[in-house]
Amino acid sequence: MYGIEYKNEIILIDAGLKFPDAHMNGVDYIIPDIRYLLDKPQQIKALFLTHGHEDHIGAVPYLLKHLSFPIYGGALTIDLVKAKLEEHKLTNSVDFHIIQDHERVSFQHLSVHFFRTIHSIPDAFGIVVDTPYGSIVHTGDFKFDMTPEGKTADLHKMMQLGEKGVLALLSDSTNSEREGQSLSEHTVGKSVLELIQQCEGRVLFATFASNVHRLQQVIHAASECNRRILILGRSMEKIFSIGQELGHLHIPQGMLMDMKEIHTTPHHQVIILCTGSQGEPNAALTRIAAGSHRHVQIFPGDTVVFSSSPIPGNIIQVNRSIDMLMRSGAAVLYGAEYDIHTSGHGSREDLKLMIRTMRPKYFIPIHGEYRMLVSHQKLAEQVGIPSNRIYVLNIGEPLLITKYHARKGRNLPSGSSFVIRGKVESHEPELIDERNRLAKDGVLIVALVLNNETCQMIAGPDLISRGFVYVRDANELMKTAESHLKSALYGLEQKKEARCEIWEHKISEVLQNFFYSQLQRTPVIFSSIHSVSHPTQVKDD
Ligand SMILES: [Zn+2]
Ligand SMILES: [Zn+2]
Incomplete structure (x- = not known):
């Protein structure tokens, strides 16, 4: 999420979510920390969305729970946000505006206009914010494609912006490490058709549901090859209905089949x-691969096409899917050799072209991991942007631009918030650390009963393992730990220590040291101390 602030006006651009890394146990999503905005809700004039991918719109429902502002975006983007709000059962009335190509949205000091770009989803826009000091351009995610599917990019407007002068350019860095120019959608369309023409059995085609142009290519290939299409996956169904409504998808009559027909239609017509091109655990293709889909199973002779490239964090699960599909007898086509996928992000030549076209005074590489931002920074230097005018910013680090110069400001309150089972939790590394320890080393529960008058143990300590050791194999070890602990706690009995927290601390310290020395492991120790004043009620069994 980016913000442009001038006097009492803030313009927001995109509000996306990130998927957690494998070590963030239990975290569903990561969304921006909005503390800075919560302090000045009145100043937020609008949120402008560059396009409808999750990493650009996914946090909108969470923002709307605390803030209210009009939302501007392309027609598809707005429809996807609306569907998202419905999923979240958010009923507050939101002021939605569909961006028109030549529209200008003006506020007291700032005004905003747009230019169409090419990306792996229709209705992608670059956003221009005109400020009293000059224009700030946010490219959104983009690539240059001279033979795209659907609408073309507004190259003319981009050139005009460059002619007029751009104060700062914020540009997509995702593919800044990739040489050359990104493959055209047209080339992919041809490959998809040729490939399906060669298949004899059924074709299972997996791609991102939001890649509407790719879906249209498959529809075209189906029609050319006398095949009919079965759609599987909730997000795929949703995009088919929205895409058709907005005129992005053209489906010949009778092309779509329902589940019942799959069993009676000859394989070469299917x-x-x-969904499932990223090996997502609950997606249709993953369940088919695992043999757990209710209606569809793999037959020898099936061809599975992964028209996608795995996001780095998903490589293992994609490979697992591919293995399972191959084991079931399917031919699986994936990877770069087939030209069945192209990135929606520009490679180095596209990025250079954007910088050269915009000729900005200041350059800010955005969107990508840190090394990609740095690689984009070097690229900008190569095309003539002086290094002292390029700013690689960390989250929360503002760039302060005045009439004559720019400099990094002091960090704003910022960071990431975690979404855990639909609830937003502030970023607490301790919580995640603890979960990781639980996952890695398990938990050891210590139960004992303490007479709080005499400070003597009258039952326990009993050690119970959950995910730490398999008790049947570690009986001896647990017994040794128990007696070791007992003698350590004897000291507290002698001191007549009645405070439970001191007992807990001692238990934790003794067992952590013991198990680390024995097994080099540090389970989470959980003490359950039952303190009683009438020991006769307690029976030690
Ligand atoms: Zn995108
Ligand atoms: Zn993106």
Whole structure:
């Protein structure tokens, strides 16, 4: 999420979510920390969305729970946000505006206009914020494609912006490490058709549901090859209905089949268009691969096409899916050799072209991991932006631009918030650390009963393992730990220590040291101390 602030006006651009790394146990999503905005809600004039991918719109429902502002975006983007709000059962009335190509949205000091770009989803826009000091351009995610599917990019407007002068350019860095120019959608369309023409059995085609142009290519290939399409996956169904409504998808009559027909239609007449190109555990293709889909199973002779490239964090699960599909007898086509996928992000030549076109005074590489931002920074230097005018910013680090110069400001309250089972939790590394320890080393529960008058143990300590050791194999070890602990706690009995927290601390310290020395492991120790004043009621069994 980016913000442009001038006097009493803040313009927000995009509000996305990030998927957690594998070590963030239990975290569903990561969304921006909005503390800075919560302090000045009145100043937020609008949120402008560059396009409808999750990493650009996913946090909108969470923002709307605390803030209210009009939302501007392309038609598809707005429809996707609306569907998202419905999923979240958010009923507050939101002021939505669909961006028109030549529209200008003006506020007291700032005004905003747009230019169409090419990306792996229709209705992608670059956003221009005109300020009293000059124009700030946010490219959104983009690539240059001279033979795209659907609408073309507004190259003319981009050139005009460059002619007029751009104060600062914020540009997509995702593919800044990739040489050359990104493959055209047209080339992919041809490959998809040729590939499906060669298949004899069923084709299972997996791609991102939001890649509407790719879906259209599959529809075209199906029609050319006399095949019909079965759609599998909730997000795929949703995009088919929205895409058709907005005129992005053109589906010949009779092209779509329902689940019942799949069993009676000859294999050479079937394409199953499904989610799961990233190996997502609950997606249709993953369940088919695992043999757990209720209606569809793999037959020898099936061809599965992964029209996608795995996001780095998903490589293992994608490979697992591919293995399972191959084991079931399917031919699986994936990877760069087939030209069945192209990135929606510009490679180095595209990025250079954007910088050269915009000729900005200041350059800010955005969107990507840190090394990609740095690689984009070097690229900008190569095309003539002086290094002292390029700013690689960390989250929360503002760039302060005045009439004559720019400098990094002091960090704003910022960071990431975690979404855990639909609830937003502030970023607490301790919580995640603890979960990781639980996952790695398990938990050891210590139960004992303490007479709080005499400070003597009258039952326990009993050690119970959950995910730490398999008790049947570690009986001896647990017994040794128990007696070791007992003698350590004897000291507290002698001191007549009645405070439970001191007992807990001692238990934790003794067992952590013991198990680390024995097994080099540090389970989470949980003490359950039952303190009683009438020991006769307690029976030690
Ligand atoms: Zn995108
Ligand atoms: Zn993105």
